[in-house]
Amino acid sequence: xxxxxxxxxxxxRRANRSVLLRRLYFDGPxxxxxxxxxxxxxxxSVSNVVGELIEAGLVVEAGSVESDGGRPRVxxxxxxxxxxxxxxxxxxxxxxxxLFDLELTQLAKADLPLGDGGHDERAVVRHILDGLPxxxxxxxxxxxxxxxxxxxxPGVIEHRVTGxxxxxxxxxxxxxWDGVPLERMLxxxxxxxxxxxxxxxxxxxxxxxxGAGRGHRNAVVALIGSGVxxxxxxxxxxxxxxxxxxxxxxxxxxxxxxxxxxxxxRGCLEAYVGAAALLERYRAAGGPAGADEEAGLAGLLDDPSxxxxxxxxxxxxxxxxxxADLVNLFSPEKIIIGGWAGLLVxxxxxxxxxxxxxxxxxxxxxxxxxxELCHLGPEAVAVGAATLPLAHLLDxxxxxxxxxxxxxxxxxxxPLAGRVARSEYINGTRGRPSGSR
Numbered sequence: 001x002x003x004x005x006x007x008x009x010x011x012x013r014r015a016n017r018s019v020l021l022r023r024l025y026f027d028g029p030x031x032x033x034x035x036x037x038x039x040x041x042x043x044x045s046v047s048n049v050v051g052e053l054i055e056a057g058l059v060v061e062a063g064s065v066e067s068d069g070g071r072p073r074v075x076x077x078x079x080x081x082x083x084x085x086x087x088x089x090x091x092x093x094x095x096x097x098x099l100f101d102l103e104l105t106q107l108a109k110a111d112l113p114l115g116d117g118g119h120d121e122r123a124v125v126r127h128i129l130d131g132l133p134x135x136x137x138x139x140x141x142x143x144x145x146x147x148x149x150x151x152x153x154p155g156v157i158e159h160r161v162t163g164x165x166x167x168x169x170x171x172x173x174x175x176x177w178d179g180v181p182l183e184r185m186l187x188x189x190x191x192x193x194x195x196x197x198x199x200x201x202x203x204x205x206x207x208x209x210x211g212a213g214r215g216h217r218n219a220v221v222a223l224i225g226s227g228v229x230x231x232x233x234x235x236x237x238x239x240x241x242x243x244x245x246x247x248x249x250x251x252x253x254x255x256x257x258x259x260x261x262x263x264x265x266r267g268c269l270e271a272y273v274g275a276a277a278l279l280e281r282y283r284a285a286g287g288p289a290g291a292d293e294e295a296g297l298a299g300l301l302d303d304p305s306x307x308x309x310x311x312x313x314x315x316x317x318x319x320x321x322x323x324a325d326l327v328n329l330f331s332p333e334k335i336i337i338g339g340w341a342g343l344l345v346x347x348x349x350x351x352x353x354x355x356x357x358x359x360x361x362x363x364x365x366x367x368x369x370x371x372e373l374c375h376l377g378p379e380a381v382a383v384g385a386a387t388l389p390l391a392h393l394l395d396x397x398x399x400x401x402x403x404x405x406x407x408x409x410x411x412x413x414x415p416l417a418g419r420v421a422r423s424e425y426i427n428g429t430r431g432r433p434s435g436s437r
Contacts, residue, residue: 020046091381112127320358
């Protein structure tokens with residue numbers, strides 16, 4: 001019984017810290033009086049918890065405001081310099097590793113093309129492990145200040161129970177991963193806390209917190225790059241389904257018996273609107289060969305030829321029909337189109353996509369849904385990945401994550417050629433979008 005009482009008190013204290021820390025992080029600066037009014041906690045509880053957060057270095061004073069007839073009220077905010085977050089985007093052609101402060105201002109970035117190694121899991125692990133010291137050293141950051149490393153990957157993320165807790169295992173047919181123990185492989189090369197999730201889900205969390213989804217509870221965030229995925233956000237949280245595979249929008253059927261998809265099925269939406277498949281169709285229609293995906297897609301969007309115009313119209317129709325499926329299934333407040341290809345296509349063709357959606361969607365839910373582009377830019381998956389350790393920090397009330405002991409299996413000892421293609425120090429090139437706090 002005494003142990004139970006102590007756990008209850010500890011849990012209550014942690015919950016109060018989390019409530020106040022979240023409120024300050026997303027809505028600060030706020031005064032102690034604001035916090036008591038907005039959270040329902042007593043002024044004494046607020047004062048005690050805020051004192052703890054200030055002592056821990058998580059919260060700092062941010063000036064004061066006049067009060068009605070009393071002493072000025074001291075404003076509080078989270079401390080951007082308390083620690084650092086790393087976000088990793090395992091994409092189709094490269095691994096992007098980015099370092100942020102606590103307010104998600106980007107401090108450094110390493111861009112590592114996958115090259116001939118492709119998505120061999122050992123090559124991907126080596127790229128990630130090379131990128132971590134590249135950004136930490138590039139920004140002259142003490143590794144002890146790293147709160148955690150978030151990794152966004154394609155496919156289904158299974159969190160298997162192990163003797164030491166859980167570990168993330170990745171299943172992704174499109175890149176040939178079948179039960180890859182990615183977290184275990186990374187642990188063998190770093191002692192930093194790791195958080196692995198689907199890249200679209202990570203993007204969805206970032207857009208709901210800081211981007212186009214801010215202030216909404218129900219949305220679908222579509223990620224369109226070489227492949228296609230989505231994050232279904234219900235009541236502010238990602239819907240994962242029974243097996244963690246919910247949101248594989250790219251592998252819903254766009255045309256029965258249609259063109260082959262790289263997942264092994266036929267007629268998937270990804271086979272019509274994903275950049276890799278789209279550029280194959282463009283080349284078959286006479287488009288230039290040899291360009292990288294981003295240049296090739298930009299060329300298709302600018303190409304005045306009738307063949308390119310027909311292909312663009314086909315893409316808008318398939319994408320609109322796919323978005324209509326999301327409207328009809330989930331009736332979200334918003335559908336947010338992101339990913340580098342989604343932003344390129346949507347930036348030029350959003351009106352056509354919305355018009356096609358209207359033709360396929362039920363009228364009433366379509367009228368309640370807005371469709372717009374991601375606010376966080378083409379590198380939003382790395383931002384989203386960085387929110388994974390950030391979420392742990394906020395949920396725990398500021399308690400640090402602990403990294404499990406390294407697993408015995410190690411990644412390959414031989415380093416890859418051209419370990420870091422580009423590592424750069426960036427002074428504040430990204431923070432929360434204007435007005436997002």
